[in-house]
Amino acid sequence: MNGAWLWGVPALLAFLWAARSPRTLVRRLVFMLVQLLYRMRYQGRRHIPAHGPALVVCNHVSFMDALVIGGASPRPLRFMMDRHIYESPWLNWLFRLVGAIPVDSERADPGGLKRALHQVSQALREGEVVMVFPEGRLTRDGEVQPFRRGLELILARDAVPVVPASLAGLWGSWTSNCGGPALGKSPRRFRARVALYFGEPLPPEQAERGLLEARVRQLKAEADTWVTTGRRA
Secondary structure (H helix, E strand, C coil), X not given: CHHHXXXXXXXXXXXXXXXXXXXXXXXXXXXXXXXXXXXXXXXXXXXXXCCCCEEEEECCCECCHXXXXXXXXXXXXXXXXXXXXXXXXXXXXXXXXXXXXXXXXXXXXXXXXXXXXXXXXXXXXXCCEEEECCCCCCCCCCCCCCCCCHHHHHHHHCCCCEEEEEEECCCCCCCECCCCCCCCCCCCCXXXXXXEEECCCECHHHCCHHHHHXXXXXXXXXXXXXXXXXXXX
């Protein structure tokens, strides 16, 4: 026991020193939590630029997506999320800490999208990485839905590299729409295979909505292969 304490205390101090900012510490704790919940496979995390602004676009499968991607990223991510979730009394402090950007529909909050896009633009101009779900909502059938024009609005204001990404394995979980509305079911799986694949970044002049959607679909097909067979595509 004494030996374990002698090794454990320095390791803990080293961990806390390496995670000197709250956002970095939260990201590392989330990464550890995700490893406990799922059998994860990551590919291409090196494609997120080490420095400077970038946009990450990914398919939207479940309410766990932002945690899985944010924890896996080698850099802290800002991300857009539904306002009603952002304002949760239990989690609002966490979303504020990690710099989440709340957004609501124009019908519910006229001008809300414009304000959210302004925050995205400000983050990119400060050299941060921002993640968006271009489908705009959780998938209802497990497949990638058509990308919306919000992505083009972001790139029109800030020409930054775009990293396509795709998740597989979370469809069918209690936080997805499979079998009914997300979060309206009891957890059914533990330690399921989940894959997160990142593709090579596209320069802004090539980051056209249709091409990005095709890249995300391709990455999803590769990730699906590992989830179902345990082998790489």
